[in-house]
Amino acid sequence: MSKLLNILYRQGVTLAVLLTISGCASTSTFSAYPNKIKPLISSLSSRVPIDLSEHLLSESKSNDLILYNMERGRFAQVTGISDISMSGFNTSMEKIRENDEKALISASGIGAGFAATMVNDNAIPYEGDGYERVLLHHYQALNYLKKKDLEGAGVEVRRANAEQMDAMKRFEKDIDKAQEEAEKKKVRSNSRIDSQYAQMDEIAGRVKNSFQNAYTFYVSGFIYELLQQPNDAYIDYKKALEIYPENRYVQKDVLRLAAKLEMREDLEELNRRFPIKSLLTDSKTDVNTGEILVLFEEGFVPQKREVKIPIPISRGGLISIAFPVYKEKWSVQVPLQIFNNNELIGSTDPICDIRALAVKALKEKAPVIATRQIVRAIAKAAAAAAAKQNLGELGQLAVSVWNLVSENADLRSWLTLPANAQILRATLPVGDYKLALQHPMTLGTTYVDVKITTGGKSVLQVVRTGQQIYSSVTQF
Amino acid sequence: MIKEMKLLFAVVAVGALTLSGCASTIQYGDAGSAKPISKDFGSSDLQQIAEAMVDSMITFPPMVELTSTQRPVVSVDKVKNKTMQHIDTESITDSVRSRLLRSGKFRFVDRTTDAQTVEELKSQQESGLVDKKNAVQFGQQLGAEFLLTANFSEIRQQAGNTTDVYYKFTMSLKNLKTGILEWSDEKEIRKVFTRGTFGG
Numbered sequence: 001m002s003k004l005l006n007i008l009y010r011q012g013v014t015l016a017v018l019l020t021i022s023g024c025a026s027t028s029t030f031s032a033y034p035n036k037i038k039p040l041i042s043s044l045s046s047r048v049p050i051d052l053s054e055h056l057l058s059e060s061k062s063n064d065l066i067l068y069n070m071e072r073g074r075f076a077q078v079t080g081i082s083d084i085s086m087s088g089f090n091t092s093m094e095k096i097r098e099n100d101e102k103a104l105i106s107a108s109g110i111g112a113g114f115a116a117t118m119v120n121d122n123a124i125p126y127e128g129d130g131y132e133r134v135l136l137h138h139y140q141a142l143n144y145l146k147k148k149d150l151e152g153a154g155v156e157v158r159r160a161n162a163e164q165m166d167a168m169k170r171f172e173k174d175i176d177k178a179q180e181e182a183e184k185k186k187v188r189s190n191s192r193i194d195s196q197y198a199q200m201d202e203i204a205g206r207v208k209n210s211f212q213n214a215y216t217f218y219v220s221g222f223i224y225e226l227l228q229q230p231n232d233a234y235i236d237y238k239k240a241l242e243i244y245p246e247n248r249y250v251q252k253d254v255l256r257l258a259a260k261l262e263m264r265e266d267l268e269e270l271n272r273r274f275p276i277k278s279l280l281t282d283s284k285t286d287v288n289t290g291e292i293l294v295l296f297e298e299g300f301v302p303q304k305r306e307v308k309i310p311i312p313i314s315r316g317g318l319i320s321i322a323f324p325v326y327k328e329k330w331s332v333q334v335p336l337q338i339f340n341n342n343e344l345i346g347s348t349d350p351i352c353d354i355r356a357l358a359v360k361a362l363k364e365k366a367p368v369i370a371t372r373q374i375v376r377a378i379a380k381a382a383a384a385a386a387a388k389q390n391l392g393e394l395g396q397l398a399v400s401v402w403n404l405v406s407e408n409a410d411l412r413s414w415l416t417l418p419a420n421a422q423i424l425r426a427t428l429p430v431g432d433y434k435l436a437l438q439h440p441m442t443l444g445t446t447y448v449d450v451k452i453t454t455g456g457k458s459v460l461q462v463v464r465t466g467q468q469i470y471s472s473v474t475q476f
Numbered sequence: 477m478i479k480e481m482k483l484l485f486a487v488v489a490v491g492a493l494t495l496s497g498c499a500s501t502i503q504y505g506d507a508g509s510a511k512p513i514s515k516d517f518g519s520s521d522l523q524q525i526a527e528a529m530v531d532s533m534i535t536f537p538p539m540v541e542l543t544s545t546q547r548p549v550v551s552v553d554k555v556k557n558k559t560m561q562h563i564d565t566e567s568i569t570d571s572v573r574s575r576l577l578r579s580g581k582f583r584f585v586d587r588t589t590d591a592q593t594v595e596e597l598k599s600q601q602e603s604g605l606v607d608k609k610n611a612v613q614f615g616q617q618l619g620a621e622f623l624l625t626a627n628f629s630e631i632r633q634q635a636g637n638t639t640d641v642y643y644k645f646t647m648s649l650k651n652l653k654t655g656i657l658e659w660s661d662e663k664e665i666r667k668v669f670t671r672g673t674f675g676g
Binding site for chain 2: 101102151152154155158159162166169
């Protein structure tokens with residue numbers, strides 16, 4: 001009798017733990033994350049408004065608050081509600097900071113780790129991938145820019161640059177840790193898992209790593225130019241050129257500043273690499289001209305899909321594990337054309353493929369995910385075996401069902417980000433313009449009023465979501 | 477049975493103790509206290525900077541000589557924030573300025589209230605309410621002879637669990653007539669943050 005009580009007691013504790021985990025675990029533990037963000041994305045691509053004072057409000061205070069606040073912040077930014085966007089981004093940043101400063105071994109970390117072992121990766125509070133953290137500061141800088149707070153924008157781009165460096169270090173450490181753990185727990189790499197990830201190589205191969213992007217460096221350089229710090233601007237333009245050498249506008253800006261700052265050696269080398277003499281002549285500053293910078297972002301980053309792979313375990317039998325992968329047809333980046341009175345001013349040049357960053361980030365994390373996944377499979381198999389021993393076949397069945405139901409891939413990522421970013425920079429005669437924006441994916445033409453002042457710089461931000469075009473102009 | 481009751485009591489007691497530990501407290505702190513609580517720029521850093529700058533400036537021999545016979549008029553420029561933090565740099569210059577003012581050696585022009593000043597003078601001149609004889613005329617303010625400028629930068633390095641943050645605040649006083657830098661000094665603050673191994 002007492003033995004039965006003992007067993008019941010033990011099972012009760014397990015059940016209670018599982019219930020608690022599912023109760024406190026964040027919102028996407030048992031329902032796929034992309035479904036949560038669908039309303040935001042369809043609102044952006046249809047212009048049917050969503051009330052942010054209600055939507056995803058409880059999620060923005062959950063364990064995954066970093067992620068939900070990034071989504072809300074981006075949504076608010078595109079729809080032109082800068083204040084909500086800024087406070088959303090701030091909340092994410094503060095939490096990221098808190099996490100980074102938290103003790104290495106913390107009670108909450110152990111809890112999440114245990115939950116992840118018994119349930120799935122969604123139980124680990126979202127921390128933000130390297131490229132997301134960089135873009136978080138990048139977009140916050142754009143918020144400050146819109147408020148004409150150049151000093152604030154400067155702070156954010158410096159943070160973004162520091163984040164690009166930190167992400168590199170963190171990435172190296174994480175990979176080492178995963179390898180160490182894999183060796184300790186004798187996890188061998190699984191060919192079926194590897195082949196799933198190999199399919200993403202085509203797009204991931206477009207970028208060297210996931211955390212450095214030319215777009216952020218370019219915007220950073222531009223902000224330094226606005227702050228009258230041409231030296232700092234030159235350094236960031238050069239970094240952008242290193243990552244994305246094909247972009248004509250970046251080439252032009254690097255050449256222009258190299259000439260202005262009298263970087264003779266650099267200039268010689270640059271002229272050899274980019275023999276476009278005409279670039280320098282039309283970049284001369286005239287008293288009666290001003291500049292326009294167009295930041296064009298289109299589409300949405302791809303969403304992760306779940307793949308279930310059965311893997312054999314040492315105790316005999318198969319256990320299925322769920323993996324996040326990207327399975328998407330990669331469309332080409334289409335430039336935006338800008339006209340003034342039917343005369344083409346120019347078309348945008350790609351500067352960052354954010355899809356590639358997302359895919360690369362998942363590839364970089366693959367060894368870590370695989371190790372955790374296999375450890376979990378073993379733990380779940382062990383739980384099933386223990387249940388059989390203590391509770392018989394019925395107990396094993398119950399635990400197996402739990403294993404099946406709880407095995408969900410971690411599909412979380414910042415989904416309201418654009419698929420790619422493009423830029424255009426041009427010098428125009430002073431005056432008031434009604435610029436026509438044309439893109440083959442949208443119906444008709446969008447008109448934007450832009451004022452060009454002597455020596456001034458106007459920033460035109462354009463976001464295309466489906467057939468919708470969102471635009472805003474800030475003048476400096 | 478009695479054993480179980482005892483256990484229950486023990487659990488409740490432990491629970492109660494844990495809960496009471498969570499109660500928030502509030503107390504007054506010393507505004508000049510130099511106890512660092514984070515690696516960020518904080519109130520004690522602001523105090524340190526203001527103090528160091530003012531002490532350095534008013535004890536600098538050429539400044540002592542200059543201010544022994546007159547009280548030069550100074551204008552304060554905005555601090556250039558080159559750090560990775562959103563700092564209210566105006567409050568640094570405010571602190572420096574009020575300390576310098578209280579030293580009795582300098583006078584300041586305040587450009588931030590220029591718009592209100594123009595408004596006030598206009599109403600004195602034009603509203604007809606103010607006696608023409610003592611209405612303040614335009615064009616009688618003193619021009620600044622010196623310009624106080626400042627730069628604030630940050631270098632952050634991370635190795636393992638240790639983050640080393642180095643702040644440098646540089647301030648200069650420029651003679652507007654001659655263009656000569658009459659005084660300049662810098663204050664450095666270094667903070668080392670080590671991430672704990674165990675914690676909540």
